[in-house]
Amino acid sequence: MNQNTEKRISFYTLGCRVNQYESEALAELALKKGFIIVPFGEKCDVCVVNTCAVTAESTRKSAQIIRRAAKNADAVYVAGCYSELEPQKIKRLDKVEKVVGCNGKSKLFDGLEADFTERNYELLSIATVPIKAVGFSSNCRAYIKIQDGCNGKCSYCIIPSLRGPSRSRPLEAVYDEAERLVKNGFKEITLTGIETAAYNGAPLPELIKKIANLEGLERLRLGSLDPNCLNEKFIQTIRNEEKMMPHLHLSLQSGCSRILKLMNRPYTAEEAESRITKLKETIPEVMLSADIISSFPTETEEDFETTLAFLKRIGFLHIHAFSYSRRPGTPAAEMSGQIDEQEKKRRNAKLISLASEMKSQLLSEKLGKKCKVLIESQKNGFYYGHTEDYAEIAVTSEEPLFEGDIKEITVSKTDGNVLYGKV
Numbered sequence: 555m556n557q558n559t560e561k562r563i564s565f566y567t568l569g570c571r572v573n574q575y576e577s578e579a580l581a582e583l584a585l586k587k588g589f590i591i592v593p594f595g596e597k598c599d600v601c602v603v604n605t606c607a608v609t610a611e612s613t614r615k616s617a618q619i620i621r622r623a624a625k626n627a628d629a630v631y632v633a634g635c636y637s638e639l640e641p642q643k644i645k646r647l648d649k650v651e652k653v654v655g656c657n658g659k660s661k662l663f664d665g666l667e668a669d670f671t672e673r674n675y676e677l678l679s680i681a682t683v684p685i686k687a688v689g690f691s692s693n694c695r696a697y698i699k700i701q702d703g704c705n706g707k708c709s710y711c712i713i714p715s716l717r718g719p720s721r722s723r724p725l726e727a728v729y730d731e732a733e734r735l736v737k738n739g740f741k742e743i744t745l746t747g748i749e750t751a752a753y754n755g756a757p758l759p760e761l762i763k764k765i766a767n768l769e770g771l772e773r774l775r776l777g778s779l780d781p782n783c784l785n786e787k788f789i790q791t792i793r794n795e796e797k798m799m800p801h802l803h804l805s806l807q808s809g810c811s812r813i814l815k816l817m818n819r820p821y822t823a824e825e826a827e828s829r830i831t832k833l834k835e836t837i838p839e840v841m842l843s844a845d846i847i848s849s850f851p852t853e854t855e856e857d858f859e860t861t862l863a864f865l866k867r868i869g870f871l872h873i874h875a876f877s878y879s880r881r882p883g884t885p886a887a888e889m890s891g892q893i894d895e896q897e898k899k900r901r902n903a904k905l906i907s908l909a910s911e912m913k914s915q916l917l918s919e920k921l922g923k924k925c926k927v928l929i930e931s932q933k934n935g936f937y938y939g940h941t942e943d944y945a946e947i948a949v950t951s952e953e954p955l956f957e958g959d960i961k962e963i964t965v966s967k968t969d970g971n972v973l974y975g976k977v
Contacts, residue, residue, distance in 0.1 A: 560588055560589070560590050561588065561589050561590070561598075561599040561600065562589065562590050562591075562592050562596070562597070562598035562599050562600075563584050563589040563590070563591055563592070563598055563599065563600045563601070563602065564591070564592050564593060564594045564595070564596060564598045564600075564601045564602070564623075564626075564627065565577050565580070565581060565591070565594060565601070565602045565603075565604065566594045566601065566602070566603050566604070566619050566622075566623060567604045568603075568604065568605055568606040568612065568615060568616055568619065568634075569604075569605070569606025569608065569612060569634070569635065570606070570608075570746075570748070571697050571744065571746040571777055572697075572699050572702065572746060572747060572748055572777075573604050573605075573606060573634060574697060575697040575698065575699045575746065576604060576633075576634075576659055576699070577602070577604045578696075578697075579659075579660075580602060580604070580633070580659060580662060583660070583662070583663055584602075584663065587663045594623070595622075595626055596626060597626050597627075598626060598627050598628070599627070599628050599629065600627060600628070600629050600630070600631055601623035601624075601626065601627035601629075601630050601631070602630075602631045602632075602633065602662065603616070603619050603620050603623050603630060603631070603632050603633070603634075604633050604634045604659075605619075605620075605632060605633065605634035605635055605636035605637055606634065606635050606636060607634075607635035607636040607638070607639045607712060607716060607881075608635070608711075608712070608713060608879075609876060609879035609881075610879045610880070610881075611876075611879065612635075612636070613636050613639065613640070616634075616636040617636070617644075617647070620632055620644065620647050620650065621647065621648070623649075624647070624648045624649040624650075627649065628649070629649055629650075629651040629652075630647070630649045630650045630651065631650075631651065631652040631653075631654075631662055632644050632650055632652070632653045632654075633653075633654045633655070633656075633658070633659045633662055634655070634656060634659070635655075635656060635712075635713070635716045635717070637653050637654060637655050637656075638655035638656050638716040638717075639712070639716060639882075641653045641655065655716070656702075656716055656717045656718070657717075657718065692930040692931060692957065693739065693740075693957055693958075694739065694740055694741045694742060694928065694929075694930060694957050694958040695740065695741070695742040695743075695744070695928070695930060696735045696740040696742070696743055696744070697743070697744045697745075697746050697777075698728060698731055698732055698735070698743055698744070698745055698746065699723070699746060699747060700722060700723055700728050700745050700746065700747050700750065700753050700755070700761065701720060701721070701722045701723070701747030701748065701749065701750060701752055701753045701755075702717060702718075702720070702721060702747060702748055703717045703718040703719050703720045703721055703748055703749075704717065704719070704720055704748050704749045704752065705719050705720045705749075705752065706749065706818075706820075707818050708807075708817055708818050708819060709816065709817055709818045709884060709885040709886040709889075710817055710847065710850065710878060710879075710881065710884055710886040711881070711884065712881035712882070712883065712884055713748060715883060717748055720748075720749060720752045720754075722747075722752070722753045722754050722755040723755055724755050725755045725756040725760070725761055725764060727755075728745070728755065728761065728765070729764055729765060729768075732765050732768055732771070733768060736768055736769075736770040736771050737770070739958060741771070741772040741773060741928060741958050741960070742771075742772060742773035742774070742775065742799075742928055743765065743771060743773070743774055743775070744774075744775040744776065744777060745761070745762075745765065745774070745775070745776050745777060746776070746777030746778075747777055749778075749780065749805075750776055750777040750778055750779055751779045751780045751782070751783035752780075757787075758783065758788065759787055759788055759791035762774065762776075762791055762792065762795060762798060763791065763795065766795045766796075766797045766798060771797060772797065772928070772960060773797060773799050773928060773942070774795070774797045774798050774799065775798075775799050775801065775944075776802065776803075777803070778803045778804070778805050778845065779802055779803065779804055779805065780804075780805055780820070780821075781804050781805075781806060781821055781825075781826040781829055781830065782820055782821050782825075782829070784829035784830065784832070784833050785829075786832075789832065789833050789836050789837070790836070792837070793836055793837050799942050799943065799944065800837055800839045800840045800841060800942055800943045801840065801841045801842070801843070801871070801942070801943045801944035802833075802840065802841075802842055802843075803842075803843045803844065803845075803872075804826075804830075804842060804843070804844045804845070805844075805845050806826060806844040806845060806846060807819055807845055807846060807847050808823070808846065808847060808850065808861050809823050809826075809827075809846075809860060809861035809862070809863070809864025809865055810823055810853075810857045810858075810860040810861050810864070811823040811824060812857060813850050813853055813857050813861070816850065816851070816852065816886075816889075817847075817850060817886070818885075823860075823864055827864065827867070827868065830842070830868055834868075839943065840943070841871045841916070841943035841944060841945070842868065842869075842870050842871065843870055843871050843872035843873065843874070843944070844865075844870055844872075844873055844874070845873075845874045845876075846861065846865070846873050846874070846875050846876075846905060847876060847877070847878050848861070848875065848876075848877055848878065848898070848901040848902050848905050849877045849878045849893040849897065849898040849901050849902070850878045850886070850893075851878070851886055851889035851890070851891045851892050851893065852889065852890070852891035853878075853893065858901055862904070862905070862908055865908060865909075865912070866908070866912070869912055869915070869916060870909065870912055870913075871912070871913055871916050871943070871944065871945065872909065872913060873905065873906070873908075873909035873912070875902055875905040875906050875909055876902065877893075877898040877899070877901070877902045878893070878898070880892070910970065910971075913970065913971065914968070914970035914971075916945075917945060917968040917970065917971075917972075917973055918968055918970075920941075920945065920965045920968070920973060921965055921966070921967065921968065922964070922965065922966075923964075923965055924962055924963065924964050924965075925941040925942065925943075925945075925947070925962070925963055925965060925975070926941065926942055926960055926961070926962055926963070927939040927940065927941055927947055927949060927960065927961055927962075927963045927975075928940060928958070928959075928960050929949070929955050929956065929957055929958065929959040929960070929961065930957060931957065932955075932957075935950070936948040936949060936950060937949040937950070937951065937955045941963075941973070945973050946971075946972050946973065947963060947965070947972065947973040947974065947975055948972055948973070948974050948975075949961070949963055949974075949975055949976065949977065950974075950975075950976050950977070951976065951977040952977070953977070955977070961977050962977070963975035963976065963977060964976055
């Protein structure tokens with residue numbers, strides 16, 4: 555491509571925060587290649603679809619978006635986990651000109667296509683100034699990928715075979731990137747990874763302390779965490795760091811020890827609950843969310859109810875609930891006792907219903923209380939943002955507010971999903 559010729563490019567990102575982060579990095583590379591970035595759905599020369607394959611539904615949605623992209627783009631570039639899983643199938647789709655896997659994203663705009671057998675494990679990162687609102691959800695909240703890949707052997711998960719083993723970025727590289735983000739106006743940073751707790755560029759508490767000392771940073775959060783990371787040192791670190799927000803997302807997966815063992819998760823339900831209880835005793839204001847898989851092979855109604863009871867005892871602001879999905883090449887895909895689709899739907903609906911009840915209850919407990927909110931956007935007469943413990947809130951104010959403002963809000967009501975309040 556002629557470096558001086560401006561061409562139009564759009565992006566669509568599916569899946570996790572790591573993908574969202576990597577889309578931001580790809581946008582930076584695109585600008586360096588002379589592209590102008592336009593919203594997805596507009597006419598463009600190239601559309602980049604950054605795909606997901608964590609479930610069968612993720613692959614279906616990824617294929618659907620690739621087809622949508624072809625309607626408005628002269629060429630479609632496809633990257634990510636679905637590319638790693640089924641590259642030849644993707645190449646047959648209309649207008650797809652380039653397909654790269656998880657570890658070839660940095661080569662997306664090079665002349666040669668990345669070799670899918672190559673495993674150099676390059677950690678794609680934001681090198682200079684962030685390109686706002688491509689991969690990030692707002693212009694004041696950003697993600698930093700600190701780690702990629704996974705050494706876990708969970709029986710249901712395809713991700714280690716797609717992204718490779720765990721590897722971490724050096725502490726100083728993470729710090730330098732955080733510093734650039736803060737200088738460019740980002741007030742909140744989330745340190746994330748495929749398995750955030752596996753970060754070993756330094757002890758995770760050390761990284762937290764280092765980033766929290768950045769002048770200008772207002773809020774620090776962490777991506778999804780294995781419950782095993784909730785040890786005394788970690789808990790004390792997040793309690794003592796003022797910028798560390800009181801919300802954690804746990805890769806829990808089940809509240810039943812028998813199912814956790816079949817999943818090959820490295821803890822029992824009792825161990826996870828003990829660690830969570832200690833966390834809540836030390837930081838009473840902490841809010842939790844979690845991933846939960848229902849209908850894992852051989853899961854009985856009693857096992858499922860055990861998980862529901864576990865969730866009720868703890869109380870979660872949000873549950874990312876999904877039914878078990880058979881993934882090619884994983885041990886669980888070959889297990890006997892697969893649950894039929896109708897039963898999967900029933901259980902997942904019940905799980906979602908419980909999650910909604912818990913969220914509504916936790917939000918109702920905030921009525922009349924004050925909270926600090928980072929203003930992220932404005933729409934339909936409201937300013938929107940998140941509280942310190944990650945509840946979404948719609949705010950009214952007699953004076954104009956601006957993206958990146960942090961305001962004290964009095965909560966007046968809730969619809970069970972979103973808080974409402976006034977400055």
